[in-house]
Amino acid sequence: MRLRQGRLDGKVALITGAAGGQGATEAMLFAEEGAAIVLTDVDAEAGQQVADQIRERGGRATFLRHDVSEIPGWHEAVAAARDLGGLHVLVNNAGIISRHGLTDIPLASWQRTLDVNLTGPMLGMQICAPLMRDSGGGSIVNVSSIAGLTAHYDAAYGASKWALRGLSKIAAMEFVDWKVRVNSIHPGQIVETSFVRDATPGHAESARRTIPMGRQGTPRECADLVLFLASEEASFITGAEIAIDGGFTAGAAIRMRSQMRDELARASASEA
Template identity: 50%
Template sequence: MADGRFAGKVVLVTGAARGQGAAEACRFAAEGATVIGCDVHDSAEIGDGVGYARLDVSSRAAWAGVVADVVGEHGRLDVLVNNAGIGVLETLATVTPEDWSRVMAVNLDGAMYGMQLCAPAMRDSGGGAIVNTVSAAAFYGFALPAYNASKWALRGLTKTAALEFVGWGIRVNAVHPGLVTSPMSDGAAEMTEKIRLATPMRRGATLEEIAALVAFLASDEASFITGSDFVIDGGLLAAGAMGEVSYDFGS
């Protein structure tokens, strides 16, 4: 058996074909886990020791199939990372019902189905940990209404899930990245640059910085942590609306 914090553990990461999910999958594998990365593509090469399963998280039936396959093949499930997420660059005035529903289906319904269908398998494995990738945008109003609303809802659902699953030995926590340097933020260059400038550290997180926090929360080192919010944002929330005044003062 491999060494590491996740030796003997089976980990499922959604949205793992690129960006944060890929980095998280590789991190878990490097720490000894059997990892199944999931994404919407028919196939994906994620990294050394990372398996792949096609999963559109917005489909409950697809989730049921993947969970059955994972438990059938590996005999257990210990960690779920609900990382898959999308946004649409539309305002409240312009967002279509279809775009609104699509964002909710992936960001909120997808994480809900994942928790609902993975938790019984985790309970049967003796407990486990769920990490939901939410967003610092779940702490303030943000220009993208569908994205913003889905993330506020997932932040709340994380707490409800933590309470419901505590008796099954499953911890559930939320990670809230500010800006992350990833294909998602690269695809919205103008907004990304504004967020970078509003961030006291004046940069986005690396994928590895996010993966390190996710791995900690999924590990036994976080054994007394559940239902909590973990902001990883280079000081963005601390700065608030007075950021320019505070972090430029005296420099």
């Protein structure tokens, strides 16, 4: 059983895309560690349920329906955080995927994906960072993807995640004098997320087979990483990009090549 350590006692955290999956897990974990939470999502029913669960367990939580690409919602979220005592952690977790390649993506799908995955975090950092400065500093965690570290079959998703990776480094330098750290994390295949559930048949299994560790990650593993970056344990980390992908970006291709080599060698030996 995991013991509460109070790593976020007295802190206020704003988490977008918190109605399910990684965002909901992060919100529950942060609350367990002492933070007051502002949760936002476009799914009002599910988001409110997460906030209710936090309060039922003795935590403090406020839910707001919020499309991260729209400026007024960010100001409402900042006001809610201020009511809770300030703002010390921002987790830009909200994201969507278009599932279109470069040659067939409709312009509207391209623009919507960038609006949510890139413009949303940009607005969040722009609008939230001053309150974080006035609250004594803090940590911003931008949830990118391994699609921000390598090629991806979805043109808009990949472009948005690469851009978010770069934007995180820019923000890290702009906010360093405000004592606001900015880092990006890059999850690989994570179970219990809509990206996996809504994918085409064979998507999840084919992805799992390419992961060197032989399994998919979990929302809790991502939440633990985000908690670390949000806490004082990561006080000397800013501008970093951290893959949480079971070794995929480190060397999935070379591992698969080695396995194929061994299979071909066995096949050749059996034919001799």
